[in-house]
Amino acid sequence: MQLTPGRWGDPAHPVDLPTAAVDALKHLGVRRTDAEPVEPVDRPGLTADQLSFLSQVVGNDHVASDLESRWAHTRGYSTTDLLRDRAGDTSDMPDAVVYPASHDEVQDLLAGCAEQDLAVVPYSGGTSVVGGLAPSRRFVTVDLRRLDQLVELDEVSRTATLQAGVRGPAAEALLAERGYTLGHFPQSYEGASIGGYAAARSSGQSSAGYGRFDQMVVGVTLATPRGTIELGRAPMSAAGPDLRQLVLGSEGAFGIITSVVVRIRPRPTERHFEGWRFESFDTGLAAVRRLAQDGPLPTVLRLSDEVETAVNLADPDVLGGGSGGVLAIIGFDGPYNQATADVLAAAGGTNLGVEPGELWRVGRYRAPYLRDPLLDEGALVETLETAAFWSRIPALKAAVTEALVGALGATPPLVLCHISHVYETGASLYFTVICAQSDDPIEQWRTAKRAANQAIADAGGTISHHHGVGTDHRDAYATEIGPLAVETLRAVKQTLDPDNVLNPGILIPED
Numbered sequence: 001m002q003l004t005p006g007r008w009g010d011p012a013h014p015v016d017l018p019t020a021a022v023d024a025l026k027h028l029g030v031r032r033t034d035a036e037p038v039e040p041v042d043r044p045g046l047t048a049d050q051l052s053f054l055s056q057v058v059g060n061d062h063v064a065s066d067l068e069s070r071w072a073h074t075r076g077y078s079t080t081d082l083l084r085d086r087a088g089d090t091s092d093m094p095d096a097v098v099y100p101a102s103h104d105e106v107q108d109l110l111a112g113c114a115e116q117d118l119a120v121v122p123y124s125g126g127t128s129v130v131g132g133l134a135p136s137r138r139f140v141t142v143d144l145r146r147l148d149q150l151v152e153l154d155e156v157s158r159t160a161t162l163q164a165g166v167r168g169p170a171a172e173a174l175l176a177e178r179g180y181t182l183g184h185f186p187q188s189y190e191g192a193s194i195g196g197y198a199a200a201r202s203s204g205q206s207s208a209g210y211g212r213f214d215q216m217v218v219g220v221t222l223a224t225p226r227g228t229i230e231l232g233r234a235p236m237s238a239a240g241p242d243l244r245q246l247v248l249g250s251e252g253a254f255g256i257i258t259s260v261v262v263r264i265r266p267r268p269t270e271r272h273f274e275g276w277r278f279e280s281f282d283t284g285l286a287a288v289r290r291l292a293q294d295g296p297l298p299t300v301l302r303l304s305d306e307v308e309t310a311v312n313l314a315d316p317d318v319l320g321g322g323s324g325g326v327l328a329i330i331g332f333d334g335p336y337n338q339a340t341a342d343v344l345a346a347a348g349g350t351n352l353g354v355e356p357g358e359l360w361r362v363g364r365y366r367a368p369y370l371r372d373p374l375l376d377e378g379a380l381v382e383t384l385e386t387a388a389f390w391s392r393i394p395a396l397k398a399a400v401t402e403a404l405v406g407a408l409g410a411t412p413p414l415v416l417c418h419i420s421h422v423y424e425t426g427a428s429l430y431f432t433v434i435c436a437q438s439d440d441p442i443e444q445w446r447t448a449k450r451a452a453n454q455a456i457a458d459a460g461g462t463i464s465h466h467h468g469v470g471t472d473h474r475d476a477y478a479t480e481i482g483p484l485a486v487e488t489l490r491a492v493k494q495t496l497d498p499d500n501v502l503n504p505g506i507l508i509p510e511d
């Protein structure tokens with residue numbers, strides 16, 4: 001799938017808003033603006049010397065400085081990104097895009113960039129939603145799509161070495177040929193890539209069964225301006241701190257991940273999905289926590305709150321005669337586990353059968369496609385996420401909802417929430433906001449997001465469970481970890497990237 005600026009997803013398969021949804025938007029005060037997208041205007045790029053350096057490293061055919069290529073690599077896919085794309089805002093446009101074909105080419109690029117006064121942004125799938133592709137100064141994008149190989153598959157250890165530019169579906173296809181799966185299915189699966197999963201510590205919809213992406217990584221190769229680092233000699237080691245954890249989540253600030261070794265599993269021969277109804281989010285939460293703490297966990301475990309359940313279920317009868325309540329989805333890669341169902345039933349759940357489960361499975365990557373027609377209609381729609389220990393989840397959910405409603409008061413929002421990643425000690429919360437756009441929807445969202453960030457900090461949540469830091473969360477992240485930890489990150493960056501070539505201003509605040 002080739003992503004296009006200003007709209008998410010496969011342009012060949014857009015999703016239309018149901019007429020009922022368009023009507024419902026009127027109750028939120030949403031008014032269509034009919035603003036036409038503005039075409040981007042070019043601006044001067046690199047010097048001849050800089051272009052010549054890039055061509056020497058990757059070859060003439062693999063350097064693009066035309067407007068179309070550069071525009072296609074401009075920022076990511078947050079709502080503010082889409083709105084700025086639609087306004088023709090070229091401020092985050094790279095001066096060139098280079099397509100290296102090997103680790104050595106990446107290494108040579110990084111080694112020469114300081115001398116050429118070039119900043120670089122690594123780009124795997126380009127699906128960042130936190131400003132991770134928009135550095136603080138002009139830059140060249142290093143698009144890793146030509147690093148698209150399954151390098152090695154060790155069936156004895158059940159590991160696979162995948163290059164950073166392998167997209168989600170391609171990784172699954174390569175592994176499926178040998179009877180394996182990675183089991184990593186984020187909602188951005190169609191566009192995101194292995195390198196980005198590792199760099200931003202992604203978490204997929206099957207995380208209850210397969211774990212987060214960072215839990216799957218056993219080895220990583222990192223190209224830095226100072227040289228190469230290879231980590232992961234054994235699955236576990238007591239030889240000092242685990243430096244793999246320094247690379248995972250480093251979002252291109254320390255180096256470019258060129259390949260990762262991941263744990264793989266046999267491809268399941270059967271899958272089951274089904275829906276469960278609970279009286280309220282609180283009763284569902286207790287059930288989900290019971291599974292997370294005492295098991296047996298399914299592969300997929302999701303719980304929507306009352307608002308999300310009502311908005312997402314076109315047919316309320318799915319919940320048993322329109323009687324309200326909330327919807328949980330469970331899914332199994334492999335045989336159905338009755339013991340999981342027994343835990344849910346004992347906690348007050350009602351089994352709704354396969355229909356809601358299949359509805360969710362079939363539509364699992366389609367929901368983000370709705371954001372574009374919603375924006376077209378004049379709605380502001382965006383998501384945010386966090387995680388916390390179980391004891392803090394109810395207060396955190398209430399505080400974020402209150403902050404969003406308060407900040408968007410003039411255009412009262414719908415605030416939807418679900419849990420889709422669980423751990424023994426806690427879970428993530430994922431919020432979706434829908435309301436009428438004000439005259440300045442970018443500032444409108446930034447104001448609301450600041451309020452939500454403060455509520456997250458005050459209620460003991462983390463600024464991100466899986467979207468990462470980028471530029472949007474950089475300052476909140478610095479506050480979360482404290483000045484000494486920021487100094488530590490800066491010291492690592494100074495060692496690996498002394499000239500601040502890599503993703504300047506992303507992840508770590510600049511001095």
Ligand SMILES: Cc1cc2nc3c(=O)[nH]c(=O)nc-3n(C[C@H](O)[C@H](O)[C@H](O)COP(=O)(O)OP(=O)(O)OC[C@H]3O[C@@H](n4cnc5c(N)ncnc54)[C@H](O)[C@@H]3O)c2cc1C
Nearest residue numbers: 124125126127128132186187188193195196202203252257
């Ligand atoms: C519609 C939608 C749904 C989403 N759903 C999910 C979800 O379910 N779960 C989830 O975890 N995330 C989700 N995301 C966020 C995003 O897809 C993830 O953060 C993903 O991991 C990014 O992967 P990517 O390959 O697109 O990375 P990119 O966007 O290319 O890069 C992300 C960051 O990492 C850096 N980077 C990229 N490649 C490398 C590399 N090889 N080495 C070093 N640094 C690198 C970039 O410079 C950037 O700062 C979603 C995004 C969208 C738009």
